Amino acid sequence: MEASLPYHEPGIITILIQASFLLVLNVANFVLDHSVYCGLLGQIFVGVAWGTPGAKWLSAEVEHVVVQLGYLGLLLLVYEGGLSTSLKALWANLWLSSCVAITGVSVPMGLSFVLQKLSGATPLQAFAAGAALCSTSLGTTFTVLRSTGLITSRLGIVLTSAAMMDDVVGLIMVQIISNLGSSASEISAVTIVRPLLVSIAFAGCAPLVCVFMVKPLTLWLNSWRIKHPQGLINQLLNKRGTPWIIHASVLIGCIAGSTYAGTSNLFAAYIAGAAISWWDSEVSHPASEKTATGTPPPVQDQTAGRSEADNSRTSEPVPEPKQLDTSGIAIFERYYLQPLDRVLKPFFFASIGFSIPITEMFKGSIVWKGIVYTTLMMVGKLLCGVWLLRISVTSLLPTKLLAFIKHPKLQMAHFWGRIHEKPKASLQEPSQSSQSGREATTQTAASHSNPAGTNPRSIYPASILGCAMTARGEIGFLxxxxxxxxxIFSSPQAKDGKSSEIFLIVTWAIMLCTILGPLSLGLTVRRVKKLQQGVEKQGHLVQKDVLGVWGMS
Structure with missing residues (x-):
């Protein structure tokens, strides 16, 4: 066994291949991101071209390294999503997110049993296919939300929390499928219950730890730092890198704990980001503590003396030093954002391209069956957007019945409102009537200028949610x-070394959903932004009427 790895200079071919791989990943992302808000599609296709499915320019060892580094990028993407989450908004929309998540899991699972007629699959094979297609790609979801600017909106909160729930179910399915083997007799209750219970425990214990442990400890530490500004603890916490060390420790600790406990480390990364976001927004921080965390303690030297002399000679005020932001999202942007955007995230989406067996997928029967199954799987996720549709019950009634219900003789003041206010207004003096009319007009304009008071009957929020939930990605391929x-997918007549028909059909569905979902979402968001710009150009005050309350942060 060698004591060290001998160093060898890489050849020029290796340098050119790997340099072009990284450069083309970023160029493709830039071009598609600025046109249709889905640069990740270009990165997936680059992974297909450079990797094993295509030209095989990258060796197997390099592909394994790209997959591992890409998964680090996926963890950071989910962590950033947690940092951008408002816990109040998450709690307020928890019921709606749960309904969306249940729809996104149950409908694809049910529709997957069509494979029994479509491809002669057994119920076990149909269940495994549905398990692969019931999850939602978190990396794709957070990437598209970042590029469209919707990650902090109410729609983004509902979407990310629903996708996270689908991901937990998907990771439970991973544990079930991995222990399933070729027969159902290997399934045990522990295989199914353990990931679910551990996920619930993480989701339930994290708020308790934050409220009953982290918050009292932080308040005590704040009071100690105020009383001892020159103490060792205060000086240590004033260091520039201390917040980064604390946040990284929380992130790594949650990921390691969840993995050993048997649940999704992506779920743990999201909880870590949400906990840090809660600490930044909900825990009270004294003013002295805020200023102390941003700047190092003052140093008395000759520079201070010269600045005082300069102040005495000039009347211009000296600007105060800019305080360093130590919030979770600021630390993320300072330390993680550049390597994530330029290296780790492109590697993640390229690694998805490595998993597409493109050379085996273009057999006639495989293609049409894959397209049919893809259509069903897209419909299954698009139905999630139904929960965001504003459907008026009265609009479903016949016109004559609606007119009969709204007849004045059938209306009751305590139920339909005060119907006698309008005749009273006509008895006012002309000046008062005109004044009240102007006030009513002003109130109407104010209500339209307030995005929070608008909730248009538009299918755009539902379309955005459904398209974003469509992408499967990493969990589906896994x-x-x-x-x-x-x-599980193989039949007794399957040839060794060849992929099974059901596996190729499922791969078609995962690949097309991962491509068409972000593409549809990008085009829809592009349309929404054009509509918003058109409203602004017309001189109105309405800026978010297209999405209504769903576009509010």
Whole structure:
């Protein structure tokens, strides 16, 4: 066994291949991101071209490294989503998010049993296919929300929390499929219950730890730092890198704990980001503590003396030093954002391209079956947007019945409102009547200028939610690959070394959903932004009427 790795200079071919791989990933992302808000599609296709499915320019060792670094990027993407989450908004929309998540899991699972008629699949194979298609790609979701600027909106909160719930279900399916093997007799209750219970425990214990441990400790520490400004603890916490060390420790601790406990480390990364976001916004911080955390303690030297002399000679005020922001999102942007955007995130989406067996997918029967199954799986996720539709019950009634219900003789003042206010207004003096009319007009304009008071009957919020939930990505490929390796998708007549038909059909669905979902979302958001710009150009005050309350932060 060698004591060290011998150093060898890489050849020029290796340098050119890897440099072009990284450069093209970023160029493709820039071009598509600024046109249709889905640069990740270009990165997936670059992964197909450079990797094993295409030209095989990258060696297997390099592809494994790209996959591992890309997964670090996925963890940071989910962590950033947690940092951008408002806990109050998350709690306020928890019921709606749960309904969206249940729809996104149950409908694709049910529709997957069509494979029994479509491809002769067994119920076990149909279940495994549905397990692969019931999840939602968190990396794709957070990337598209970042590029469209909707990550902090109410729509973004509902979407991310629903996608997170789908991901937890998907990771539970991973544990089930990995222990399933080729027969259902290997399923145990622990296999199904443990990931679910651990996920619930993480989601339930994290708020308790924050409220009953972190908050009292922070308040005590704040009072100690105020009383001892020159103490060792205060000086240590004033260091520039201390917040980064604390945040990184929380993130790594949650990921490691969740992995050993048996649940999703992506879920733990989201909880870590949400906990830090809660600490920044909900825990009270004294003014002295805020200024202390941003700047190092003052130093008395000759520079201070010269600044005082300069102040005495000039009347211009000396600007105060800019305080350093130590919030979770600021630390993320300072330390993680550049490597994430330029290296880790492109590697993640390229690694998805490595998993697409493009050379085996273009057989006639595989193509049309894959397209049919893809259509069903897209419909299953698009139905999630129904929860955001504003459907008036009265609009479903016949016209004559609606007119009969609204007849004045059938209206009651305590139920339909005060119907006698309008005749009273006509008895006022002309000046008062005109004044009240102007006030009513002003109130109407104010209500239209306030985005929070608008909730238009538009399908755009529902369309954005459904398209964003469509992308499957990493979890889908993981579940389908495990099912294929465990011979769940294989038939007795399958040839060695060849992928099974069901696996290729499922791969078609995952690939097309991962491509068409972000593309549809990008085009929809582009249309919404054009509509908003058109409203602004017309001189109105309405800026978010297109999405209504769903576009509010």
């Amino acid at each position: 579940i389908s690959s495990i099912a294929e390796s465990n011979k």
